[in-house]
């Protein structure tokens with residue numbers, strides 16, 4: 001079965017100058033993937049998102065602000081977040097690739113698909129572009145899955161080293177999106193405490209799993225296998241979306257975690273096994289990752305893992321204290337975490 005990989009050359013025209021979130025990231029990823037025959041995926045050009053698709057998440061003044069700033073030749077949103085003349089087109093394809101990925105996954109033509117674009121999206125809130133992000137592509141994709149396709153439960157698993165504050169804010173009150181995030185804390189943007197659990201219909205559907213700087217593979221994999229997976233199994237999402245950042249890598253210059261290429265392969269394998277067990281499709285949207293070589297290798301490791309049959313679960317539960325504390329914290333709300 002074909003596994004589509006959505007990409008678009010407009011990602012290279014979002015010109016941020018000398019900035020860690022730069023066009024060379026995509027160049028490096030595509031070079032690595034091409035050298036590995038795209039790791040079993042089929043590259044195809046993404047469409048632009050429609051304004052209507054953006055408006056499912058962002059208010060019109062936010063959309064118009066990005067369009068106008070880009071049309072005027074660009075400028076700064078904040079100290080970190082830059083718009084250039086090419087950014088509007090790039091951001092439309094970044095969101096459009098994520099939407100097209102969902103369409104393909106839910107049409108039944110593919111069980112795994114990826115959307116590899118820039119700018120990234122997970123820091124962008126409902127009405128606030130920030131943190132290198134102009135529109136929240138994974139949120140737009142999740143809203144497309146619920147609003148257009150009628151899904152009732154979508155999981156967004158965010159393994160970027162930074163908390164996906166935008167996605168968390170957008171879905172904090174939503175009963176149809178479960179947001180689970182592993183992130184270094186404290187670190188930009190300063191949100192992501194385990195006590196932030198959502199509200200209203202979304203109460204309990206935000207699962208924040210902070211880790212200290214220096215945290216490596218075993219803790220990241222343990223949190224994935226022994227917290228994210230059991231919670232997700234018990235909630236039974238109809239679609240698994242990953243906000244896939246690779247800045248938890250040991251070589252990354254923007255954060256202090258110590259995940260290896262192999263660690264990302266293990267985390268990706270767990271997400272694959274989850275989707276396979278549930279019999280639901282799996283897609284990923286690229287977020288951060290600022291050491292271009294580590295990023296390229298780790299994306300390739302993810303795609304290779306998703307092209308193979310899902311591997312077996314770990315033979316024993318994690319005894320890592322960070323994992324055990326997280327299980328204890330969330331056990332009252334998620335009984336599946338009690339016992340073992």
Ligand SMILES: [Zn+2]
Nearest residue numbers: 160162247288
């Ligand atoms: Zn990040």
